[in-house]
Every structure is written in structure tokens, then in C-alpha cells.
Amino acid sequence: NAERKAAHQWRFHQTSSVIVTTDRLICSTVPHGQMSFWFDSCTEFHPDLHQWTLTLGFEEAAPVRLHGPAAPALSLWSAHGIFGDSGLSDPRLAALVS
Numbered sequence: 186n187a188e189r190k191a192a193h194q195w196r197f198h199q200t201s202s203v204i205v206t207t208d209r210l211i212c213s214t215v216p217h218g219q220m221s222f223w224f225d226s227c228t229e230f231h232p233d234l235h236q237w238t239l240t241l242g243f244e245e246a247a248p249v250r251l252h253g254p255a256a257p258a259l260s261l262w263s264a265h266g267i268f269g270d271s272g273l274s275d276p277r278l279a280a281l282v283s
Contacts, residue, residue: 203251205262210241212249222249224266232260232277239263257281 204211210222222241229242237256241263242248251259261281264272273282 203255203259205259205266207266209266210249210251210259210263212251222246224263227263227267230264230267230275232256232264232275234260234277234280 199215202213208224212220214220222243226244227241228244231240234257237254238250238252239256239260240248240250261278264275264278
């Protein structure tokens with residue numbers, strides 16, 4: 186039981202609304218209110234369109250995984266926010282931009 190609890194896993198799950206701006210994602214959370222995830226501090230970008238997930242890593246924050254029907258659109262907008270126009274040529278997003 187202790188090994189299972191110590192294993193790496195996503196620990197904070199909740200339903201959230203997400204607002205996308207040109208500079209960040211704003212997630213509304215019950216325990217923390219609105220949280221900003223700034224594109225300029227993003228160090229990892231992992232979209233998975235087939236699983237409806239987007240995982241982002243940040244310089245000084247825990248990674249964030251967004252899951253649900255909006256994840257493909259959030260992936261596209263986040264790619265543009267993080268990488269600019271070149272983000273739209275990411276092959277993982279080809280199904281959205283072709």
C-alpha cells in the first residue's frame with residue numbers, strides 16, 4: 186500500500202473551467218481560486234489528441250494535465266502561445282491544422 190501511494194501519479198483531480206489568453210491559461214479551481222499557467226514559463230508541451238489530454242510542465246510549478254473534450258483546442262491555442270506560429274506545425278497537432 187505504501188509503495189502504491191508513493192508512486193508518481195496525478196494527485197489533484199477536479200473539474201475546472203479554463204480561459205486561454207495570448208499569454209497564459211487561467212484555470213478556476215475550488216481550493217485555490219483562479220490559477221495562472223504562463224506560456225513563457227512552460228518547459229514541456231505534451232498534447233495527446235486521441236486521449237483528449239494536454240500535459241504542460243513549468244519552470245517553477247508542478248505539471249498540469251488537462252483532460253476532456255476541450256483538450257484538443259487547448260492544445261492548439263497553447264502551442265501558439267508557447268511557440269508562436271511555428272507551434273502550429275507541430276506534427277502532434279496535424280489533425281487540427283490540416
